[in-house]
Amino acid sequence: MLSLIARRLLAAIPSVLGIVVVTFVLTRALPGDPAAYYAGPAATAEAVEQIRVKLGLDQPLWRQFLDYAGDLARGDLGLSVSTGQPVSEELLRRLPASLEITLLGLLLAGAIALPLGILAATRPNSWIDHACRLVTTLGVSLPIFFTGLLLAYVFYYLLGWAPPPVGRLDSLYSPPPHWTGFYLIDSLIARDGRVFLSAAGQMVLPVITLALFVLAPIARMTRASMLGVLSSDFVRTARASGLTPATVLYRYAFRNAMLPVLTTLGMVFSFLLGSNVVIEKVFAWPGVGSYAVDALIQSDYAPVQGFVLVMALLFVAINLLIDVLYTVIDPRVSIES
Amino acid sequence: MSAPLIADADHPVPLLDVQSLGVEFQTRSGTVRAIQDVSLSVRRGETVGVVGESGSGKSVLFYSVLGILDAAGRVTGGRAVFGGLDLTAASPSELAELRGREAAMIFQNPRAALNPIRKVGRQIEDVLARHTSTPSAQLRARAIEALAAVRIPDPERRYHAYPFELSGGLCQRVMIALSLACSPSLLIADEPTTGLDVTTQAAVMDLIRELATRRRMATVLITHDLGLAADYCDRIVVMHAGHVVETAPTAQLFAKPRHPYTARLVATTPHGAQSLSALAAIPGNLPDLRRADLPNCRFSERCDRKEAACVSEPLTTTEFEAGHRVACRRPL
Numbered sequence: 001m002l003s004l005i006a007r008r009l010l011a012a013i014p015s016v017l018g019i020v021v022v023t024f025v026l027t028r029a030l031p032g033d034p035a036a037y038y039a040g041p042a043a044t045a046e047a048v049e050q051i052r053v054k055l056g057l058d059q060p061l062w063r064q065f066l067d068y069a070g071d072l073a074r075g076d077l078g079l080s081v082s083t084g085q086p087v088s089e090e091l092l093r094r095l096p097a098s099l100e101i102t103l104l105g106l107l108l109a110g111a112i113a114l115p116l117g118i119l120a121a122t123r124p125n126s127w128i129d130h131a132c133r134l135v136t137t138l139g140v141s142l143p144i145f146f147t148g149l150l151l152a153y154v155f156y157y158l159l160g161w162a163p164p165p166v167g168r169l170d171s172l173y174s175p176p177p178h179w180t181g182f183y184l185i186d187s188l189i190a191r192d193g194r195v196f197l198s199a200a201g202q203m204v205l206p207v208i209t210l211a212l213f214v215l216a217p218i219a220r221m222t223r224a225s226m227l228g229v230l231s232s233d234f235v236r237t238a239r240a241s242g243l244t245p246a247t248v249l250y251r252y253a254f255r256n257a258m259l260p261v262l263t264t265l266g267m268v269f270s271f272l273l274g275s276n277v278v279i280e281k282v283f284a285w286p287g288v289g290s291y292a293v294d295a296l297i298q299s300d301y302a303p304v305q306g307f308v309l310v311m312a313l314l315f316v317a318i319n320l321l322i323d324v325l326y327t328v329i330d331p332r333v334s335i336e337s
Numbered sequence: 338m339s340a341p342l343i344a345d346a347d348h349p350v351p352l353l354d355v356q357s358l359g360v361e362f363q364t365r366s367g368t369v370r371a372i373q374d375v376s377l378s379v380r381r382g383e384t385v386g387v388v389g390e391s392g393s394g395k396s397v398l399f400y401s402v403l404g405i406l407d408a409a410g411r412v413t414g415g416r417a418v419f420g421g422l423d424l425t426a427a428s429p430s431e432l433a434e435l436r437g438r439e440a441a442m443i444f445q446n447p448r449a450a451l452n453p454i455r456k457v458g459r460q461i462e463d464v465l466a467r468h469t470s471t472p473s474a475q476l477r478a479r480a481i482e483a484l485a486a487v488r489i490p491d492p493e494r495r496y497h498a499y500p501f502e503l504s505g506g507l508c509q510r511v512m513i514a515l516s517l518a519c520s521p522s523l524l525i526a527d528e529p530t531t532g533l534d535v536t537t538q539a540a541v542m543d544l545i546r547e548l549a550t551r552r553r554m555a556t557v558l559i560t561h562d563l564g565l566a567a568d569y570c571d572r573i574v575v576m577h578a579g580h581v582v583e584t585a586p587t588a589q590l591f592a593k594p595r596h597p598y599t600a601r602l603v604a605t606t607p608h609g610a611q612s613l614s615a616l617a618a619i620p621g622n623l624p625d626l627r628r629a630d631l632p633n634c635r636f637s638e639r640c641d642r643k644e645a646a647c648v649s650e651p652l653t654t655t656e657f658e659a660g661h662r663v664a665c666r667r668p669l
Contacts, residue, residue, distance in 0.1 A: 124408070231407070232449070233444060233446060233449040233450045234449065234450055234451055234452045234453065236405065236444070236450070237444060237450045237451065237452075237512070237515075238452070238463075239405045239433075239436070240403060240405055240436055240437070240441070240442040240444075240516075241436060241437035241441065241463070241464045241467070241515065241516070242432075242433045242434060242435065242436030242437035242438060242464075242467060242468060243433075243437070243463060243464070243467050244433065244467065245433075247463065247467070251455075251463070252452055252455075255454060255455075256452070256453065256454060329454060330453075330454050331454055331499045331501075332453065332454070332499070332501050
């Protein structure tokens with residue numbers, strides 16, 4: 001198992017290096033001149049040129065890249081020009097906010113989609129099967145920013161059930177002392193029930209939005225995978241041996257059906273990370289996604305590069321986790337790899 | 338658990354008695370009348386071959402008897418009495434109690450028939466835990482015993498194997514161990530040697546026969562291979578398109594087949610002395626069982642002895658000698 005993890009980590013190095021190069025080139029290729037942007041509309045040509053030199057943007061591209069790569073190797077992601085803060089610090093501060101809603105969204109989606117898919121597969125053409133089909137169709141046809149805005153409009157503006165979409169906490173409260181950066185966990189550590197409730201309340205709408213977005217692929221894959229496994233020979237054997245329906249369903253069918261579902265979970269986690277960019281804007285969430293969008297608009301290279309790099313590392317970590325889970329569930333995998 | 342004390346082929350009450358059983362499948366393209374008016378019996382300790390082409394309904398017949406038809410299929414009539422219990426009237430949980438404990442089934446393609454991600458020993462334990470009161474501390478020892486009983490070499494090690502680590506023949510031995518773990522009185526072997534190589538086929542069949550004899554267990558051998566049935570069965574039931582067309586003791590069936598279909602089947606079965614050119618194919622295919630205008634004798638469209646009454650009049654079954662029954666108006 002350890003050697004598998006080591007092998008996968010080694011195999012990830014080229015893709016991470018590739019991402020470093022591609023993000024560097026892409027941010028440079030974007031329209032907009034950061035020097036002109038920061039000098040302001042009234043600046044003279046000399047002032048703009050001074051800023052350009054200060055930012056190092058007068059250097060040839062390969063020089064800039066070597067500087068960037070050298071900083072990276074020392075763990076330095078550079079400074080954000082717009083905020084003046086080190087990018088790595090800000091990403092670290094904001095990452096828990098993004099991960100908190102992403103993980104909860106994935107958890108909620110799984111908690112609904114897995115039973116839904118299983119029930120739909122075990123009762124084909126029942127009302128639950130039709131419900132499953134409806135949910136999956138809606139899920140893929142509604143864009144995430146639309147769902148987010150719709151939920152905020154209905155549950156905050158019209159009904160007043162949800163708190164205003166102003167970020168992680170109601171302005172009455174101050175954040176709990178920092179332990180993990182996850183407000184739900186930190187407020188529990190601080191034994192502050194009111195902050196916990198406020199943080200949870202703020203999270204409800206973004207988490208539901210994210211969950212709705214990925215419900216569809218998980219439920220559809222669970223249903224399809226369960227249908228396939230339930231008609232397989234070994235489930236017939238299990239039934240022919242008189243095993244109870246519960247044993248057949250969970251110990252025989254479900255564990256086998258989980259394999260493709262696991263792959264889907266890894267995939268939708270990437271979707272979720274990507275959609276954070278939009279969702280955090282809709283709900284004024286101070287996560288890495290909104291940070292990256294703001295930086296992008298201001299041609300602030302370092303935060304964008306840092307953001308993409310962090311996302312890439314998260315992808316690598318998630319894929320590694322999926323692979324490890326695969327080997328735990330499926331004995332055939334470790335032999336084949 | 339309830340293995341009979343004596344193997345008694347002349348026992349008056351058969352172990353399994355199927356009477357006029359009918360099975361239909363609802364499909365998108367119509368109702369498939371897969372089994373119609375099928376009767377057969379299996380006595381304690383005997384081996385009965387159920388022979389027919391693919392699609393003749395021989396597997397479906399026993400799936401319906403054991404209650405493992407898929408959701409689209411249902412029993413439309415008749416009875417299947419097993420050890421005094423009418424299985425067609427039994428509840429799903431009664432049937433599940435009985436499967437694996439009193440009546441077990443093994444399948445073709447043994448590697449696919451075992452859970453690919455569960456140790457084979459654990460799969461045997463699942464059956465033991467379901468049907469016996471074995472304390473959980475002893476389950477493993479019992480599972481290893483079951484593997485040893487089917488002469489799997491090094492059963493302690495094989496207990497931990499996954500199906501993909503075993504050969505097809507070993508997988509079928511595991512299947513047999515699994516199905517016989519609770520000492521059922523009836524074993525239904527559904528094409529047990531299909532997908533195995535020829536030497537393994539013989540070894541598996543010999544093992545089944547030996548275990549059946551030692552445990553005084555009745556065996557049903559479902560196969561399309563008349564030669565295999567001839568080697569291992571006391572009696573043979575020939576099925577065609579969901580009907581039983583002929584039932585006879587093995588020697589008699591080969592010596593004097595009465596139904597035209599059986600006669601053709603026997604003629605298509607290679608024997609040592611025959612040349613290839615003497616083998617005859619049976620013309621035509623099985624009729625489409627969704628048709629509304631199915632003839633009463635479902636073989637009539639392939640039969641060169643057919644007369645008008647075969648299509649229009651109900652099928653009748655005639656008993657020639659004791660135990661030799663033929664469903665044909667113009668038997669040979």
